[in-house]
Amino acid sequence: MANKGFDLVIKVGGEGGEGVITAGDFLTETAARAGYWAVNYKSYPAEIKGGYAQSTVRISDDRVFSTGDSFDILCAFNGEAVEKNMVFLKRAKEENKPKVLVYDSTDYQPEEELENVIYYPVPLSELAKDVMKAYITKNIIALGALSELFGIPEQSIKDAIKAKFMRKGEKIVEMNYKAFDLGRQYVRENLQKKDPYKFPEPKEPQDVVIMEGNQAIAKGSIAAGVKFYAAYPITPATTVGNHIVMDLIKRGGWLYQAEDEIASLGMALGASFAGQKSMTATSGPGISLMSEFISMAGGTELPIVIVDVQRGGPSTGMPTKHEQSDLFICAFGGHGDFPRAILATTTVEDNFYLAVEAFNLAEKYQIPVFLMTDGALAIRSEVFPAPKVEQRPDGKVVVKGNIPYGVDEIEVVDRWVYNAEEDKEGQFRSETGRFLRYKTDTPTGITPMGIPGDPHAMHAITGLERTENSDPRFTPEIRVKQMNKRFRKLQTLLREDADRYYKDMRIDSDNADVAIISWGLTASIAREAAQRLREMGYTVNEFYPRLLWPVKAEVFEEFASKAKRVIVPETNYHGQFAFILRATTNLKDLISYVAYRGEAFIPKEIVDFAKMAIEKDIKKGWFTPSDVYGTVVGAI
Amino acid sequence: MANKGFDLVIKVGGEGGEGVITAGDFLTETAARAGYWAVNYKSYPAEIKGGYAQSTVRISDDRVFSTGDSFDILCAFNGEAVEKNMVFLKRAKEENKPKVLVYDSTDYQPEEELENVIYYPVPLSELAKDVMKAYITKNIIALGALSELFGIPEQSIKDAIKAKFMRKGEKIVEMNYKAFDLGRQYVRENLQKKDPYKFPEPKEPQDVVIMEGNQAIAKGSIAAGVKFYAAYPITPATTVGNHIVMDLIKRGGWLYQAEDEIASLGMALGASFAGQKSMTATSGPGISLMSEFISMAGGTELPIVIVDVQRGGPSTGMPTKHEQSDLFICAFGGHGDFPRAILATTTVEDNFYLAVEAFNLAEKYQIPVFLMTDGALAIRSEVFPAPKVEQRPDGKVVVKGNIPYGVDEIEVVDRWVYNAEEDKEGQFRSETGRFLRYKTDTPTGITPMGIPGDPHAMHAITGLERTENSDPRFTPEIRVKQMNKRFRKLQTLLREDADRYYKDMRIDSDNADVAIISWGLTASIAREAAQRLREMGYTVNEFYPRLLWPVKAEVFEEFASKAKRVIVPETNYHGQFAFILRATTNLKDLISYVAYRGEAFIPKEIVDFAKMAIEKDIKKGWFTPSDVYGTVVGAI
């Protein structure tokens, strides 16, 4: 509960299957219905069934983008949840802000009372079993208790409950209302409020959506006009497919579950060649398998969007864990030199808009575009302003909303399709009338595509080097011209489009104490760290690029020139983005600050490191949280 | 024919299947038998059958490592060979050194006489058909003519001919001798020598071998003790397998032709897990397909040697062409962060010794090691001092010879296998007696492997993150320790082994006009360019590292500090090695000089660019030969 407004973190933890995750979802939706913002970070058990699950919901007046350092309130569905969070509860003492523990007292009693922790025992299981005669209502009883304890607007929760159970019938809704009231009643009759946390009054709800990360990618892709999706299941990318499949059918497209990832990308490229906007989504191992086709997409100039929902690597690694370690393979995997672009998302809201942008770049430049996100964002949900998709009178589709990286709207791009009518002068035809699919001398490097069915644009594609009309040929002249053509497209991209992905930049000083460059989920944590550093009196500049490749060096160089030191926090071992920046800009003195423990940073870790860097006058190098705290720390 | 000794370049060109390549091989072997050195660069037709083929043989007193800028003598088996080389013949005028054209005058007559070109018509086809009644002898007749014209030692050629045809019987040898004599005789009777080129007297032959690049890899791997080779054919890597298959069987090993590259690497890793030294060889597309298993090899710490015989990329690209564009995928392909090493060869001789080294690094550090070479080196043959493989009394195998990167000998490394006898204290056992395959606290990061059959070292491997005894586990502490363990191995490598691959360095001045860092085949061309620059009066420092990854920054930084500018010539678009150096060292001012036309540099192009860089005071940037000459030039 910061001084600037309402800001509360509630964590719900317990056995998977007991409605822990649902409880978090209810809190999130309640916040939305009460006119507040929320992010909800979910953590599913590694086991298929059972195992420990938790949901961390941060509700606030102003929009926030991380789930903070820790929780204010823990609602523990069992003893395990308390134990798992003991390390955080213990911190209440030093953090001079109280923490609240609401726990199922049916079978569990804390061993000791921790300093600055307020305890509220509620016999959740007992009430569910004995009073409600339905164990399944345990989480709703808990919501009732939380509502009573912290003043979470009753009507908003009840509405959320109703919305969820409506289609199961009035009876079920009533039962859940009853469970909710039971929780409230128990608290009223048995507990005395001792903590300072209190929900403000509900406000007029805003026009918002609630989406999970992978859902936002699905919806964004639909908005971009995708028509073909080739899937092969892999954690944590599978659910992009789950979310898109029915929408796609409704829009006349199709999701094809392929036999493997090589096949997925092959199919997606086939559909692209056939004229459709096309995509696939996978995680690290799938990107590895797709490498050969990625190289072909770059070489043959086929538009394609490849979503990489990253997980912990290398190899099978840690499928359910957060990491940002696929940047190297996305930027440099696949053999030989070819053009590509990489966009990376920092929030669920980003996932929606950048999905549209990824298709735009792919279709405009006829290159493979990676949309990089990660497993933590995949299952996190966010309340954000509802996006609007409009069709302009000229037929163009425009996506509007609160586009987080600072542009006003996104016009959906359709690829440049050859039109013989318009090419009366035969600019794209050879002397013998053949279609010049790969004409080399266009100023942008871009040439129109021919789509099957059009008798005027017939051509072959081949992964071999080729002439302008696509016959295999390896003479030095032809080769060099074709390479230059392909890479000229990236120069065009840097000129015409890069800036729009570089707008999320804040310069507080021309000689700031510290500057932060960050990407992916880490950026949304760094943003909060920067704010806190500012509150501590430091001057801080921030830059969260959404385009990671290609790199427009001068933008980074200028940004860096305005600070005494530049920290690049990211969650991988090599400091992959910093590595790329060192290689592509004239910046040498970047400080890599990396965590590779399978969990995101918390804002505090970045704050503490920044302070250390300022105090010890660190200007470059490679650091981990262990360098700050002397030991490996977990964050979740 | 440089002033420092004998140095002659003979090119033979004509229709594939007419013995062009064999003629080049004879010249190479003749040189060896006459006590000279030779390199023979072959260029096969892109077509399976027929098409244009040529062989460029450079014979010299001192060892040289490139085939020079151009030829002195062209022996053209048909008109096409003359036409293809017209651009070079025309240069004779400006190059004030005469060129000789020996051509088959049966059906061809040059249209004009070029300045400074000496013409020797010999009706090769006619003589073969009409006199010898065997068209197949055309190339031997040509050798006779060359021998007579340029004094190539008769006995040495005849010996080479005999060695080749011996096993076909005396008759065949006699017929070829006759053809050879016919060529000599024709020249004696019909032509007048007008050129200055003359072979010196044969010397006492040295103890040499003649190998092709891929053969040298095969032989080096055998010397290293490889036992399992998994193959999937791909140009230009296939012939590593062709060359090794029988040797391997004779040494008790096996070559398995797999169904694809994923399977090859999977099998090779299975064999490695089972305790065998194991390898595979492929080219770019295969590396792409192997990416997932490469990540697993790094993650599970399995020793493996992956030979990448590079070809022109991206995608199917230019399979028969030279390029060095797989460095990115070898260094950064495969998902997630994991340790690996990359060695790259500059000559055929390197191929032999670095194959041994690749196994050493793989076995010592239990990592995937890439041995990078390319298609031009693959089929080039070289005369070089014969390597010796000795077994020391202690059983260790030692490889000796003229190791080109400056070490005295290579001791063959066998992996550290767990030995329960020696581990009396249970350093590598858990409290319950389990084998600690992945103990994290060894100083080097290396831990002993357990080999199936040993009851004391039983364990599982998994691509998941894991405990010290290899159970899947993702806690931050375990994860961080295991990552640190794996990367500690690379720190050890940098400390203990990197320097041996950095010895091929020459510092002429502490403030040289220009320094060159180069790798792969380009290095052997840069070497010659450097020498010429020196002869022009410039001070030149040179550095040809054989280890490309990981990078020991201080070595490069110190090297670079001693010159006014550093040029990194390489044959790919991005300037991939320069990119890596910019990212990993504090060097910003590296000059990328790249060619991506599917052909190697010629020394002159590097010389001309270096001069330009010196004159225009260029310190950094990205340049191609077009920046020097204003147009795309071909080299072969």
Add this chain to the structure above:
Amino acid sequence: MAVLTAKDYRSEVEPTWCPGCGDFGVLNATARALAELQKDPAKVVGVSGIGCSSRLPLFLKGYNAHTLHGRAITFAIGVKVSRPDLDVIVFTGDGDMFSIGSGHNPHVARRNIDLTIIMMDNKVYGLTKNQVSPTSREGQYGSLTPYGTIDHPVNPIQYMLTFGATYVAQTYAGNLKHMTKIIKEAIEHKGLSFVNVISPCPTFNKLDSYKFYKDHLVDINEELGHTDLTDYKKAMDIAMHWADYYHDPNAKAHIGVYYKVEKPTYHDMVEQVKAKVGHEESIQKLIDVCKPKAI
């Protein structure tokens, strides 16, 4: 449109095949078949992998894709599923389809995707200069098996029958008429059709030569009386004798149609699903389902 002749289906690119290569015949037969069907070249898509055989689509007019080794089928599926209005023909080789590509065969067949697969079976890797392929006979020499391969060959016909192809035939590059007829039928067939063309590689495969096949072929339909093409077991039975001639000098190699049935294609099934699910015009509506539900 004027009547098109075989020539109208050929591109300007000249084949780089060796003289005598069987693939020339396949190219001719394909062009003829397309001409007989008067297909619109702009609506025929040829897709191939990598190999001598896989070069074929580059020599055809229309829309063609020379993709990656072993992956033609995957790319072709993408084309066909997203554009069912196109005729999609896969041109492949024995190595391309049955070695590196073998993982895709079961899945395209069991889904009965309406593609035509034409495999040029020269029983060797041609383009990489002589390695044994999965269809090479035991004992055949290859550069990586100089001792004569010890592998038992695959049986493409039985495989594709097992996987569920609904049209399965074999023909011979030396018999233009038969080839043209079969390829035409295969293109016309609704569902997954597979045509194995025995296509000699005179450069590397000395065993499976024109000379050998000259007196080793038998037409299973005309000569062996296999006429009930819907009889799966019978088709399997004949298929099992596919390679008898490798061992028995008197046994024959088969040409003809093994199997042909009509079953719903993948596209038919997709249409059913689409009809059931219905259409949504408005993208906005699909986004708005993520708003808190009005209650």
Add this chain to the structure above:
Amino acid sequence: MAVLTAKDYRSEVEPTWCPGCGDFGVLNATARALAELQKDPAKVVGVSGIGCSSRLPLFLKGYNAHTLHGRAITFAIGVKVSRPDLDVIVFTGDGDMFSIGSGHNPHVARRNIDLTIIMMDNKVYGLTKNQVSPTSREGQYGSLTPYGTIDHPVNPIQYMLTFGATYVAQTYAGNLKHMTKIIKEAIEHKGLSFVNVISPCPTFNKLDSYKFYKDHLVDINEELGHTDLTDYKKAMDIAMHWADYYHDPNAKAHIGVYYKVEKPTYHDMVEQVKAKVGHEESIQKLIDVCKPKAI
């Protein structure tokens, strides 16, 4: 060595499978079979891909490798070919082996490599939480096919027979005795053996449940009198009825051995080649062949 019991083949790692998962049974049967054979755990290598089923080797003592999705067979071949003294068992799932891994199946089988493949067929992707697998019945719901899949399933038994496996059997995770017997036989078999274990996934596959199989199984050897296990055609015939029960509520699922023959293994052939080629003690000699030949 003391007599080993099933427990001696189990590692310290506790399975993470859901309660009721069929894979527990497979683990038990495997440990029992190994105990009955008194195999030296240090000489048994278990290799798997990725999936719930592929976790199995982590729960076994000995040398085990949990490799990549679909690639267990490739890794296992490397182990076996380079170390024929080891017993190598592949543990895999229906998705692992017949979807992403399907390209490796023909080649391991036609070479008759002496591996044992045990596939836990739950007819679903378990680990990734409910997608249809190649063995799922038509109409089965999966997260990516919420309308009910339109794909016709593969027939693992017929496939492996077609590919040339020399031991092919099916068993059921609910029948420990039968499973143990079959797995034991499969391990003992010289050559490529394939065992398909119907292994229910109570969490995601509600169709192929214990309840369903309770009265849907028939033993082809005991009950249907299939006793000539070398009769390939008969084996094929029975295999073709593999999934009848998907459509016909009265049809049964089969358990038992379909096929079992002795044929030279890959290793037998390798030994022949090695004997023919001979051995060379000296590496130096192999290098010296590159010197100009003495004449």
